[in-house]
Amino acid sequence: MKAIRRFTVRTVLPEPLQPLEELVLNLRWSWHPETLELFQSVDPELWEATRHDPMRLLGEVSAERLDALTGDRRFLRALGDAVEELREYVTAPRWYQGLSDVPAAIAYFSPEYGIAAALPQYSGGLGILAGDHLKTASDLGVPIIGVGLLYRHGYFSQSLSAEGWQQEHYPPIDPDGLPLTLLREQDGTAVRVSVGLPDGDRLNAQVWIAGVGRVPLLLLDSNVEENSPASRDVTDRLYGGGTDHRLLQEMLLGIGGVRAIRQFCRVTGHAAPEVFHTNEGHAGFLGLERIREYIDEQGLSFDEALEAARGGTVFTTHTPVPAGIDRFPRELIKKYFGTDNEASSVPSERILALGAETYEEGDPDVFNMAVMGMRLAQRVNGVSVLHGAVSREMFGGLWPGFDTDEVPIGSITNGVHAETWVAPEMVDLVRQQLTGVVEDGEGWDAVARVPEPEIWRIRRALRERLVLDARRRLRESWRQRGASDAELTWIDDVLDPDVLTFGFARRVPSYKRLTLMLRDQERLKSILLDPERPVQIIIAGKAHPADEGGKRLIQDIVRFTDDPAVRHRIVFLPDYDMALGQSLVQGCDVWMNNPLRPLEACGTSGMKAALNGGLNLSIRDGWWDEWSDGNNGWAIPSADRAADPDRRDDVEANALYELIEDHVAALFYDRATDGLPRRWLEMVKHTLTTLGPKVLAGRMLRDYVRDLYAPAAAAGRRLATDEHTAAKSLAAWKLRVAKLWPGVTVEHVESSGATQSPQLGGTLTVRATVELGGLEPSDVAVEVVYGRVGETDTLVDPSYVELTQVENIEGGRLRYAGEVTLDRAGAFGYSVRVVPKHDLFASRAEMGVVALPPAPTGMTNGDLR
Template sequence: MKALRRFTVRAHLPERLAALGRLSTNLRWSWDKPTQDLFASIDPRLWQQAGQDPVALLGAVAPARLDELAEDEQFLNALDQLAADLDDYLSRPMWYQEQDSKSMPSGIAYFSMEFGVAEVLPNYSGGLGILAGDHLKSASDLGLPLIAVGLYYRSGYFRQSLTADGWQHENYPSLDPQGLPLRLLADAAGAPVLVELAMPDAKVLRARVWVAQVGRIPLLLLDSDIPENEHDLRTVTDRLYGGDQEHRIKQELLAGIGGIRAIRAFTAIEGRPAPDVYHMNEGHAGFLGVERIREYISEQKLDFDTALTLVRASTVFTTHTPVPAGIDRFPVEMVQMYFGDDGKDGLLPEVPVGRVLAFGAEDDPSKFNMAHMGLRLAQRANGVSLLHGRVSRAMFDELWPGFDPAEVPIGSITNGVHGPTWAAPQWIELGRELAGSTEALREPNVWARLQQVDTGHIWWIRSQLRALLVEDVRQRLRRSWLERGASEAELGWIATAFDPDVLTIGFARRVPTYKRLTLMLRDPQRLEALLLDKDRPLQLIVAGKSHPADDAGKALIQQIVKFADRPEVRHRIAFLPDYDMSMARQLYWGCDVWLNNPLRPLEACGTSGMKSALNGGLNLSIRDGWWDEWYDGENGWEIPTADGLADENRRDDIEAAALYNLLEQSVTPTFYDRDDKGVPNRWVEMVRHTLQGLGPKVLASRMVRDYTEKYYAPAAQSFRRTSAPIDGLPFGAARELSAYRQRVREAWPHIEITDVDSTGLPDTPLLGSELTLTATVALAGLKPDEVDVQAVLGRVDASDALQDPVTVDMVHSGSGDGGTDIFSTTTPLPVAGSVGYTVRVLPHHPLLAGDNELGLVTLA
């Protein structure tokens, strides 16, 4: 018989063990090995059966065992010490508390559609979610006053298995939040807080708010599967990235608008200050900006443009996609349906629907673009690697017409990974011995101490981790073959499959086609020869999930599985289903080489290779994402790219051949070249160099500090200046900036550079010769100090286009005829060769993040 309903009953802990409850529900245990070891000691077998989940363990352990532990002095001493350590971690000043509080935000709200904090909370599908989880953990370690917001998916992302013929099968388990490390947000009377959104047809979408405590960071997860909702609305938060566009837009409305309302409830109940910086991790939660505009209109009685000015000043937008196809776009009619034809009957009646639609406008007038909305609502934006920043500036340059892509105001913060989560315990222990504490590992000079470590010891750690990986792979391989219908009698070969002494390569990630899961199969005979080489073999472990609707991705998985099923090679190559954080951790720890071969430049960052590098893995990768900026010739290998080649098949052939050549001629010879003690000295020196050079760079603590210093602090300061009163009028600065923006937009079509004159150059100009430029400008009613007039100089190509130009501010030097103004400058010629110049006018205001912010420019 099957149960009608499943729910979780938590065990009653003896009073002396009450601290176990706190330790189990704060997800800091997921990156604190001493706490994990304490729970494992309760019942090692049950700990493994419970998936290393403290809440599940405490629900399954026998009461007699708990009573026994309540009398075990050794266990109680360890429990008391860990409870005190958690209290200290939650309360002591961290890096953030050492900064100047006047320049820092009092609170930061971080919105993401997925969060990969721990495998016990499967609210993630891939890199975006893992990145968000690492962001929270590092924000906690650094002491940031951050509140995170997302959705609680009752089925999470899917569990993956394989059919007998290697086709991906999806299963969506129903997750009981009562059995997870979550608490329900409730008011003073104990009633659950409900967030409400008006829907079409007079319906109301309601959501409860679950709180996951990630160290010091509360993660608010909105859940629509509650009795207060009508049946069709209960399923809004059923699955991550499931359903059609109608389902998707409901999720994004709930995440953005409902997320702001959840924050308001949480901060009121918890007595915390409201955030003054809002960070959108991708455009999914972009409607949060519209809700904040509504708040200012409704509660502060501000006009729309003044409210928008305040929202922009305090908002940061991070884009993760390098291709337009990766952006959420909805039919304009669908967005209009939710916000009402005239705004009066819609979701936010105070906000004119036309203004909402304008946020998402793009070149296709029938589409509403969520990334465009994010960029229009944020004063600061960034990509997630240097290369991705360049790609993003080119991809979104239509929002800044008249500017070269290099001037589009989208910066970059290269992603990072959370060290305590992804580094193997052996490396953490070695780091602690070298540095005295794990916190010191954030500093580059500490990593330099790896020079003191014996080559043999580094090799011993790498070999130990590879052996653990082989053991894990055999267990997973057996489970997968049994699920596919094999019998135990057929699986004797698995006991010796893979070899702890063989060069081990990992390839694990989501399976969209651009990541080219099957590039390694381009020449199957050549791959087979590499796998089975008598003297220098390699073994390959592959994993990854394809989107349930992506049959092309599933076909790639099937190709790998069919190749790996062959008896000739199945002991050397495997596809492991159900890729998740626990599998990923073993792969990052144990693989000698991390393979990544995307179509450049379609990998925004690619943090999996960072996690491998953090464990001494050497990257073998196309120079895309983070690897493009941090590859140095000694920390791995660069697969030459044929990007730009129109023939995709030929490009794949070229890059696959380059991959095989590297494996044959560089990777395997270096791994198997041993000294008389069996140590590959050259390989180990590359490992040491990788750890020393990349270790401090790839850490999420570096990333979060970069966000804090380059985006959060400037946004907080901008918001404070913009929200300041003028002459006693609340938000006077915002009102003044809003009025300026309006005047500029009205005047701009009439601004004209009527004359440009140059003097001062000798007959034969030399590099450094001084050029004087004078421009006459009709400002259409704007004042000279409300614009920035610039001379732009540089080399020119055959079409007279300026290349890598230098800009020089021109100074107002008086009035001209007919109400014009004169601007001039004298500047040395910055380059030799064929040189040209022009003059341009941009808006200028001290509260703008830059003169290019408004996307307005007039050229001579």
């Protein structure tokens, strides 16, 4: 008989052991080796059986063992030291506390978080990045408050059928069995937040808190008695349900998340956030809640509230794939946002305008969450240099009239949290030679001092650990597929700790090309089975439950790995999670990645492998495009311009095979007389030296603080001064400029100073006659845009000089003039434009309007020497 309800009874620890609960409830244990060692010492066998989950460990450890530990003075001393060290860690000043003019707190919203395998609230890279962001914030003392949802069934657990087809399972998750505490009032009652629904109903949620070091992570949970059965299921599964269900999740995350922060700060006394960071568009509705707050609580108009909210908001886009963006029917938005449900002060027509795809080829019938997120944030970034460029192209229609390079979307390349992903043995080795490298990201040049035999010894140990873990997981998978133990003796010889090992793991959308390696199966077999230079590949990945195409790709790879001829050299391991990810990036020699360029936004797994002494073999996409230097791995040539997708796959697969055969394997097996692959180890050292300081999440978060959080806080403060005087003034100014802008024209442009043979270093005087249509000269910047021109007379990488008003002309027109230095040889050109100008702008393109001459005038194309 099945139970009708499931819950977790927490262990009551003996008084001397009660500090264990403090350690368990702070997820810092997930990246702190000393605390993990303490948990292991509670019961080593049970620690392995519970898959290193300290909550389960304490729930299952015997009373006799607990009694024994209460008398174990060595254990109690270690416990006391661990608790004291944790308390010092979460309270002592760190890097951030030495800065000035930074926000008192930052709210960070994400639909998923990968903190630890014991808290299964993530599906892939977005969540892992969010988890690393919070952990690094804790290490650096950045006062972030994380906000997400608590999914009662997480994402899904993956297994395989006998035929190799992905099967999904949604095991129930009891918050009482997780390292969480419930946010409560002083009298002990649970705090509630709610979001308005149509017909006067409310979606209610309680708030769980996960301690991520010194960072609180608030997780909203709709499974409360006040809700209807349908509303209780809103937070049932990550990325689950239909369109209405997904919209409700995102309303709860964004709107309910802001309300949860307000309650959390009220109850705990935590500083209120000055900056709100939206990690992808799922949480975009947080901007609407902040607008409502300004209207209802500060008496601002919608436009004034919009400016007040934008200044302190950061939006990060994570996908270069349009299909990865949430888009809802406009009618659905009208249903859930109107005068009778969520907020009468935030009209649905204004909300719809924020998410409207007003650009060419946009769909007028959809509401785009990323578009809304960008309109509600003054600062927007992608997650690698290439992704920033792709995003400017992808969303450029929101800023019509501006060149792609001027679209106000920057980039901060992702990083990874070393203490989570780097094997303790590698961390210890590096720290022995390079004090402060992992923590501070400095001094990596000294990697040259690390003895090569030590690197090779550790690499071999990590490879062996991965092999043993892969065998265990493979055996479990085959049992789930129906095989008996008697049929699985062959698994004892699967993989070899001394064979070149490739890791390949990811989500399985089609653009990541899980099966590119199968384009020529006979050639792949010959690579795997080479008698002198064999290769082995460990593969993992999940397809979205609704992605039948992705499931077919998994089945194709599984069928290949099931072949008795090669199954000892290539394996597919189901249920890809953080624990398996750690094993893979630590143990593999090469991390392989072959997406369709440029559809990989960043791809941080290769960073993790690099920090563990692995090398990368990848298409030049995401982070690898900017940091591959030819000596820290291998770049797979990309046939970007091939019109036929099959032809492209054939070309790139062939390049992959050639690199493995002629370069990667050849270098790995090229051994000196002492048995060491000297040239391989030189590449490993070079990888650590060049990538170490770049791929750390500490570098990433410092970039966020300096380039986005501090400027956003400064803008928000300025807009809020004197009862939001600046926000009110800016809103009125924008309305006036927008109304009069159609009358702004560039009537005439002329130049002087260029001869028939203009010389490099010479000057060109440009004059423009402009009609401002009722605007004041202080409202605009009249600029000459100049530089090299392409074959179609388009300016390439132009420069800008603001012209000076020199005279008023009859009829209200104005004349502007300025000089341009001819600073580059070759084809040279210029134009003139008028753009709105305000000292509260973060970008000249902020309003998305520009006035240009009606046709090219002035200097003709020619060679400037």
